[in-house]
Amino acid sequence: MEFPKTTIAAVIIGIAIIGGIAYEHYLSSQKPIIVLATTTSVYDSGMLDYLIPKFENKHHAEVHVISVGTGQAIEIGRRGDADIVLVHSKNLELSFVNSTYGIHRIGVFYNDFIIVGPASDPAGIKNLTNSTEAFRRICERGFRGDATFVSRADKSGTNMFELKIWSMLGITPSNKTYAWYIEAGTGMGSVLRISNEKGSYTLTDRSTWLSFKRQLKDMDILVQDDKILTNPYAIILVNPEKYPNRNYKGALALAKFMISNEGQELIANYKKNGEMLFKPLARKIELARELGFPDQSNELAWYDKQKP
Amino acid sequence: MMCEKMFENTFLEEILNITLLSLKVSGTAVLIGAIIGIPIGTALGFGWFKGKMMLTRIIDLTLKSIVNTFMGLPPVVVGLVVYLLLTTSGPLGPLGLLYTPTAMIITQLIMAVPIVTGVTMSAIGSVEKTVRERALSLGATDRQAAWTVLREARTGILTAVIVAFGAAISEVGGIMIAGGNIRWVTRTLTTAIVVETNLGNFDLAITLGIILLSIAFIINLALTIIQFRGQKR
Amino acid sequence: MLTIEVQKLSKTYSGRQVLKDIDFKVQSGEVFVLVGPNGAGKTTLLRILDLLEEPTEGRILFNETPVDYSAKDKVALRRRIGMLFQQTKLFDMSVSDNIAYGLKVRGEDKVTIEGKVRETLKLVQLQGYERKNALTLSGGEAQRVSLAQALVTEPELLLLDEPTANLDPRNISIIEEVLTNINREKRTTIIMATHNMFQAENLAHRVAMINNGKIEGVGTFQEIFGRPSEPVKNFVKFENVFSGLSTAFTEGTSIIDIGDRLKIEAAFKKSGYVMIHIPPEDIILSSQPIVSSARNMFEGRITQILETESAVKLKVKVGESKNFTVQVTKKSFKDLQLSIGTRIFLVFKASSVQII
Secondary structure, three states, X not given: OOOOHHHHHHHHHHHHHHHHHHHHHHHHOOOOEEEEEEEHHHHOOOHHHHHHHHHHHHHOOEEEEEEEOHHHHHHHHHOOOOOEEEEOOHHHHHHHXXXXXXXXXXXXXXXXXXXXXXXXXXXXXXXXXXXXXXXXXXXXXXXXXXXXXXXXXXXXHHHHHHHHHHHHOOXXXXXXXXXXXXXXXXXXXXXXXXXXHHOOEEEEEHHHHHHHHHHOOOEEEEEOOOHHHEEEEEEXXXXXXXXXXXXXXXXXXXXXXXXXHHHHHHHHHXXXXXXXXXXXXXXOHHHHHHOOOOOHHHHHHHHHHOOO | OHHHHHHHHHHHHHHHHHHHHHHHHHHHHHHHHHHHHHHHHHHHHHOOOOOOOHHHXXXXXXXXXXXXXXXXXXXXXXXXXXXXXXXXXXOOHHHOOOOOHHHHHHHHHHHHHHHHHHHHHHHHHHHHHHHHHHHHHOOOOHHHHHHHHHHHOHHXXXXXXXHHHHHHHOOOHHHXXXXXXXXXXXXXXXHHHHHHHHHOOHHHHHHHHHHHHHHHHHHHHHHHHHHHHHHHO | OOOEEEEEEEEEEOOEEEEEEEEEEEOOOOEEEEEOOOOOOHHHHHHHHOOOOOOOEEEEEEOOEEOOOOHHHHHHHHOOEEEEOOOOOOOOOEHHHHHHHHHHHOOOOHHHXXXXXXXXXXXXXXXXXXXXXXXXXXHHHHHHHHHHHHHOOOOOEEEEEOOOOOOOXXXXXXXXXXXXXXXXXXXXXXXXXXXXXXXXHHHOOEEEEEEOOEEEEEEOHHHHXXXXXXXXXXXXXXXXXXXXXXXXXXXXXXXEEOOOOOEEEEOOOOOEEEEEEOOHHHOEEEOOOOXXXXXXXXXXXXXXXXXXXXXXXXXXXXXXXXXXXXXXXXHHHHHOOOOOOOEEEEEEOHHHOEEO
């Protein structure tokens, strides 16, 4: 009986494709790859798409960006699935460093959180400079059924920060017990759009807000310029002693690039609608100390000392 | 003017890159899935494991149950399992495959194999007895009869492959976890739609959605034509 | 040519005995016809003769040699046998390729195959059908292709399972003609199962009556049906066979006047004198007149009740002298509370009326 020629052809094509992919994989692995785990709030701003190609050209490397919540980004680093993390949640960062999986935490840039909500402002928080008081009013109005609040509920830096404010008020909000508290479980952009649809309040970082502003017709910035709303981002390297196969050298190069004068300047120049999204922090020792980086000067010295 | 031009180019280039990657990942997964799934489905369809012995029967039943369970496997669960296998501290960590197209191919392969196996199994099962007996009775050897059954089940087997490809190309949860959705590297049509929607880039999301729909439409068109031919005969 | 001998053959399927102690011998060149009701075991017997199944007990001898069921011998032996199933299953390929299949698996060369296929197509009167896909054919054409598939390899023994069931008269007569010819010219031994009594009478050298898995009589048609034994008379002889003048209508139906002022509507189109048959299992019984799509309904009186192992057969007298045989399940027999003398309605579809 004849062996169908098409079957043989299909098998040959199959082997060729697999071989091709394997070869391509081999080729692409010639360029060193740096895996950066970061937060959606940084990624969604588009800043990395502007910054990283400049680094890649200079260092002949390829940066793969995994964009998730801060909690997951740190977990990815802890498991050794990334070389470097760029996140914003002080407590999670410190426990990552304390566990010795992460090393050389350094503040790199900052922006600030803002409370946004419907222009009609049913909770009456407009122009407050005390974010805790604003949260209290939203909660109070929420119980009366006049206001709702959308939470990221994804263990992201923004979410952790939001929960910190609630805990200062002695509240542990949850969708289950409070009808006014909506746990979205999604990224910042989605949460902003949900808030816009529902006429809810939410806490956001300024950069994402600026990126989405045009789509959020019914919303306004209601609370800003509260000192505690400052939102600093940190770089942490994955400990090469834990994962010797990771690209530690690449991670170091990327970190050095971002905290270098050139990198800091590039960050400051990244603007949307004429507004600066992230402000340089790495070389402002005093400000960094205030924002929770007591070792900033030591770390900066350490990074500057490392050979590129 | 120059700037706009450049933007246009990268925009198209990225869409092309995303589309090709989707086709490559799903195509490879389904191709390997077919190479694995068709023989297993054939063996199960022919009842080669269905001996008189208790053990072979248990193997047959177990395999069939596994196939049926895995046919409805939630992609995100597969993605999670692949992630846990490939993560640096996981059992296959040293291969360094996490967040690569290979990881996505593995994820979709795990979903494609049961689909190809299951559909092949039922396609062969439905013609196996009558065709085999007719072939034997016309003087075929067992091997010739088996080839004839395969030949008669070809429409069903082709359907199996197309169905698996359709499932793979429209899958999102699994490859998001295993592939990491890295721009230019592991971003496919479906994961790009998720990300662009989150970013509020609805123009790009819709463009990608239309491409995905077109691919799905072509797949279904092919399937309908094949089935129509089958009916006409 | 082949002589076939079946000795003490029994077949049991998971405890159910389908064939019991079958014994017969078929001479080379003989046409041996198996008659009997549905479920009598005819198909199983033919499948065993085609080596598709093994007997539970007993043995088969081809040319005095007992069958060896090792795979190699089975193929070699099967290649001397042609079989035509009741349910035709053609392959999804052209008519030519279907017919060539048996030759291809035997490794014949292209030229031989082409010649033989052409010859066989002519035999079954399907010239010009070579390139058609076999699955597009009508039932009658498909059955003729099936017959050609079996004949192209010039088998020494031809097994036929109800080869003309549900076919129209033209296809029946083509198939019968082919069978007569190859038996006469090539001395092919034929073992055939049929419902059709006229076919049995026309073709058979000898007839075997099978009922409930047992042979209840072997002999010439005259010997079996001329002086029938009791069971033969009860089960087979001319059940629901009527004749009369048929008038065809444009809608594709015919009305047959079978006398006694009884008119039967049939789903074929034929005028003139015809003989028809209604399968007993196609008739529905009802204690009251019922409205249904079935075109035929007659009132009658039960004259005879015969319980068999699996079903109940009733003789129902309609009009002055027409006897219908009806087969019902034991359960519905009980449910309808039937007894001799009960008045009852017979209902059957026009499409159940077969021309013979």
